[in-house]
Amino acid sequence: MDGLLVDTEHLWTIAEEELAASYGRPFTPRMKHAMLGHGVDTAVPLMLSMLGVDGDPAHAARFLVDRAVELFRTPGLVVRRPGAPELLTALRAAGMPTALVSSSFRSLMDPVLDILGRDLFTVTVAGDEVARRKPFPDPYLVAAAALAVDPARCAVLEDSTTGALAGLRAGCRTVLVPSVPGLPSLAEVAATTDAALATDAARAAAGAKLPAGARAAPVPAGGHRPAAEDIAELAARLRTVPSLHDVTLDFLRALTATAPQATAP
Incomplete structure (x- = not known):
């Protein structure tokens, strides 16, 4: 969602x-x-660690979410990314089921849906509606189940390697459309997530008092990162394209090579 369909x-x-x-x-x-x-x-422990501060992770998490909600709801600040309206319209016209899957909470997803158009998505899955967020596969597995489609027959579009790793781990055909240059590798994402989740800060951030309607996702203990050879295999399956203009219906059909298909940005 953020960085792929809208510029947030x-x-x-x-x-x-x-x-x-x-x-x-x-x-x-x-x-x-x-x-x-x-x-x-996971973002808050990463940030506090890289800042080199011993801040209260629960306070930091509340601040980020509350401030982001305020900005997302400010008229004119959330804009569509190039190629997003055309792709979503084409998917709907083709009758292809779609899911909007994000690590952002429902309080952040709803303003985006108001801009993109709620009718363009068959299913929406927010970050506070799953047990584990990206880079874990849970959000995409939940979306595939809601669409009643085998994950292997789903095409996932992502703008970050964190999200791409989630799609690959779910068994989906995954395409990276980078929103910024110099993204970390899949292996780097897996390693830093493992390290972040091992901290008390992760548990405190996950348990922070969140906006009304949001629920904290539990932080599982240990054993998250696949073996190095598994990461290499996932990396070999990842496709990368420069922009959403390169993602056409023919491209998606060839990617999945099965029908029916589903697309989950």
């Missing part, structure tokens, strides 16, 4: 820069790349 990463960056400034530290592009696609329960 700059809004998250505002919140992240303000949080970093409250600790007297700068928010760097390296931090931004590391956090892309993560849910708050």
